[in-house]
Amino acid sequence: MNAAPASAPPDDPQFAGAITRETTADAAAVDALVIAAFGPGRFAKTAERLRERAPLTTGFCLYEGGRLIGSVRLWSIMAGEARSVFLGPIAVDKASRSTGLGGELVRVCIEEAKRLRLDGILLVGDPPYFSRFGFKPAPDAVLPGPVDQRRVMWLPFTETAPVGAVRPDA
Numbered sequence: 001m002n003a004a005p006a007s008a009p010p011d012d013p014q015f016a017g018a019i020t021r022e023t024t025a026d027a028a029a030v031d032a033l034v035i036a037a038f039g040p041g042r043f044a045k046t047a048e049r050l051r052e053r054a055p056l057t058t059g060f061c062l063y064e065g066g067r068l069i070g071s072v073r074l075w076s077i078m079a080g081e082a083r084s085v086f087l088g089p090i091a092v093d094k095a096s097r098s099t100g101l102g103g104e105l106v107r108v109c110i111e112e113a114k115r116l117r118l119d120g121i122l123l124v125g126d127p128p129y130f131s132r133f134g135f136k137p138a139p140d141a142v143l144p145g146p147v148d149q150r151r152v153m154w155l156p157f158t159e160t161a162p163v164g165a166v167r168p169d170a
Contacts, residue, residue: 017062019061020061020062026068030073033071037089037092046124046143046145047086047088050075050077050144054077054169056073056075056076057075060112062104069101072105075168076168078167079120079122079138079141079163080162081160084122085118085122087106087125119162121155122153124143124147124148135154137152138154139152141154142165
């Protein structure tokens with residue numbers, strides 16, 4: 001597995017393992033971690049409908065002592081004319097929550113999206129949490145189903161904004 005550097009400030013918590021790119025061998029453990037973190041209710045959400053249809057761009061994992069404790073995935077989408085990825089879900093093992101791991105996973109995703117020279121990252125999430133990474137409301141991004149529009153957020157890398165339909169980038 002390739003290690004993805006996490007650009008954490010020196011005072012951020014350190015983890016015993018490195019955040020690595022998800023491989024096909026990780027898929028079952030990632031799925032189990034996501035189900036444990038979010039339960040079956042996640043399948044009813046619009047974000048999940050989009051992820052079901054969008055191609056997986058990449059995922060990242062953190063194992064500690066051979067156990068998966070964190071994961072996140074990026075999905076290839078178009079947000080209007082903006083080439084983008086849809087971030088989520090971020091899943092962290094219950095015993096590892098509130099350790100900064102979720103933030104580290106977000107930082108790795110931001111680095112990856114910049115490396116891919118995308119217009120930005122779109123997500124549905126908690127504004128107070130994601131605003132610290134530079135995410136802003138995306139009121140003109142239209143997801144393919146019901147969503148609390150206040151939770152639709154965008155991290156821009158270019159001037160192209162997410163205006164219009166959000167759809168898989170096949």
